[in-house]
Amino acid sequence: MNGHIPLVIPDLEFGDVKSDIEQILSTGILTSGPYLLDFERSVADRVGVSHAVATTSATAALHLALVAQGVGPRDEVLIPNFTFPATANAVIQSGATPILVDSGTNDFAMDPEKARALVSTQTRAIIPIDPFGQPADHVVLEQLAVEAGISLIVDAACSLGAARAGRECGAHGDLGCFSFHPRKIVTCGEGGMITTNDSSVADRARLLRNHGSRRTEDQKMEFAEPGFNYRMTEIQAACGLAQMKRLDQMLNDRRSNASWYNEALSNVSGVVLPMPTEDATWSFQSYVVVLENHIDRDKVISRMAEKDIETTIGTYACHQHPAFLAQRLDAGNMPNSTRYASQTLTLPLIPRMRMSQKERVVETLISALQAPSSLSR
Numbered sequence: 001m002n003g004h005i006p007l008v009i010p011d012l013e014f015g016d017v018k019s020d021i022e023q024i025l026s027t028g029i030l031t032s033g034p035y036l037l038d039f040e041r042s043v044a045d046r047v048g049v050s051h052a053v054a055t056t057s058a059t060a061a062l063h064l065a066l067v068a069q070g071v072g073p074r075d076e077v078l079i080p081n082f083t084f085p086a087t088a089n090a091v092i093q094s095g096a097t098p099i100l101v102d103s104g105t106n107d108f109a110m111d112p113e114k115a116r117a118l119v120s121t122q123t124r125a126i127i128p129i130d131p132f133g134q135p136a137d138h139v140v141l142e143q144l145a146v147e148a149g150i151s152l153i154v155d156a157a158c159s160l161g162a163a164r165a166g167r168e169c170g171a172h173g174d175l176g177c178f179s180f181h182p183r184k185i186v187t188c189g190e191g192g193m194i195t196t197n198d199s200s201v202a203d204r205a206r207l208l209r210n211h212g213s214r215r216t217e218d219q220k221m222e223f224a225e226p227g228f229n230y231r232m233t234e235i236q237a238a239c240g241l242a243q244m245k246r247l248d249q250m251l252n253d254r255r256s257n258a259s260w261y262n263e264a265l266s267n268v269s270g271v272v273l274p275m276p277t278e279d280a281t282w283s284f285q286s287y288v289v290v291l292e293n294h295i296d297r298d299k300v301i302s303r304m305a306e307k308d309i310e311t312t313i314g315t316y317a318c319h320q321h322p323a324f325l326a327q328r329l330d331a332g333n334m335p336n337s338t339r340y341a342s343q344t345l346t347l348p349l350i351p352r353m354r355m356s357q358k359e360r361v362v363e364t365l366i367s368a369l370q371a372p373s374s375l376s377r
Contacts, residue, residue: 002360007310008286010187011250011351012243020238031233032210039237042244043178043193046160047170051202053194054232055209058157058179061192062090064230065175066125068194068204069151071096075124079155080110082337083129084315087155088324096124097326100319103336108274108288108314108344109136111336116144125151130159130169131315132346133185133283134274138172139165145173153177156195158285160186161251165279170195180236185250185285186243188236250351254284257353261287264362270295270369287349288314290340294375297343303368309361314344 024030036054044052055061071077073095079087081100091098099118104111108131115126126145128136138154145152152173156162159169160178170176175198178184180191194205207214212227243250265271272290276282291297297313304311317337318324347361 002356003308005309005348005357005361006350007312007346007348008183009350010182011185011246012187012239016242017235017238020242021235024234024238029234031231033234033237035234035237035241036232039232039241039244040193042241043160043170044195046244046247047168047176047195049171049176049195050197051195051199053196053202053205053209054237055192055194055230056232057190058155058177058181058192059086059090060209060228060230061177061179061194062087062127062153062155063093064205064208064228065153065177065194066090066094066096067208068201069125069153069174071124071151074122076120076122077124078110078115078118078126079318080127080129080131080337081318081334082108082131082315082340083155083318084157085318085321085323086157087127087129088318091127097122098318098324099123100324100334102334103340105336106274107137108132108134108340110141112137112140112144115141119144119148119150123148123150125153127153127155129155129157130162132288133158133162133285134276135159135162135164135169135280135282137164138167138169142173151175157181157192158184159283160184161247162283163281169283171197174198175201180240183285185254185283186240186247188232188240191232191236191240251283253351253353254349255282257349257358258282258284258287260358261347261362264358265289265365268362268366268369271365284349286314286346288344288346291343291345291369293339293343295343295369296373296375297345299371299373300345300365300368303371303373304364307364309364310348312346314340314346317341 040052075096157179176195178193180188208227209230
């Protein structure tokens with residue numbers, strides 16, 4: 001009746017990139033050209049690191065980061081249990097074994113102390129994620145990685161523009177990995193990026209993303225080691241670059257809408273609002289709340305859909321899925337991520353969201369929560 005409210009809308013229009021696409025097509029340089037270099041430089045400068053290496057996806061970035069760090073068979077990598085499975089998939093693709101770590105009691109991210117308890121002689125790396133643009137406790141995790149003599153690779157897929165302890169996400173640890181999927185704040189349709197201050201790691205990542213090829217001194221092509229095809233196209237880079245120029249504006253818009261939601265939902269029974277710690281700035285890639293245990297989250301999603309409002313779960317608990325059977329632990333060992341997987345709800349957060357849309361989302365959510373059918377059995 002009042003129009004569909006989608007979960008997300010990419011903040012990019014054809015007019016933003018029309019002249020760039022025409023320029024790209026006129027030159028015939030469709031990959032690994034000047035737009036890619038400019039996009040990489042813009043992300044590196046924003047994050048505050050020396051190097052950025054663009055890839056075809058965040059999953060490719062994670063895989064490339066692991067390989068560049070020498071992670072392989074017989075190694076173990078600590079990852080959050082509460083994450084989109086791409087994090088675990090990248091570890092498995094590298095030949096290593098993902099070790100699942102529960103979230104904190106009041107924090108979607110990996111619990112550092114639970115991670116510490118799982119470090120073994122086979123642990124080679126830790127991959128915390130910044131869920132929904134909420135930075136993990138990177139200061140403690142960096143200290144843990146140094147003490148254990150292992151790598152810290154941050155899955156910063158959702159956290160471009162977020163910060164923790166005075167540093168932008170993607171600048172903590174040895175490497176950061178970003179996503180430019182359509183649900184992210186900056187999107188290239190698909191795409192990813194590695195960020196690092198380590199020149200040798202950046203050079204190896206660039207080598208590996210292009211089949212392990214390089215030019216010799218006499219400009220002949222040689223293949224130094226087996227690699228991958230993880231090259232981003234120029235058109236993707238142009239899309240990303242156009243949005244990087246407006247990133248602060250886009251972040252301010254999301255934070256303003258999230259702040260309005262926080263106030264409107266602060267006293268709504270059945271809804272718990274995660275809030276930033278004092279040293280963290282969230283990007284709000286998604287606006288996610290936790291529904292109390294007596295609420296059937298999936299029925300709330302269905303009732304919102306009936307009113308033409310798109311919502312979805314937060315994300316998954318990997319240990320509940322057959323793909324990770326070898327890493328499956330009893331749910332009693334994963335109480336927090338198990339609860340988040342069943343009780344998190346993502347609300348619409350779209351560019352320049354109208355007040356009437358926000359009010360309709362909240363009113364419909366309250367109605368859905370109060371419906372007898374939304375109570376868990």
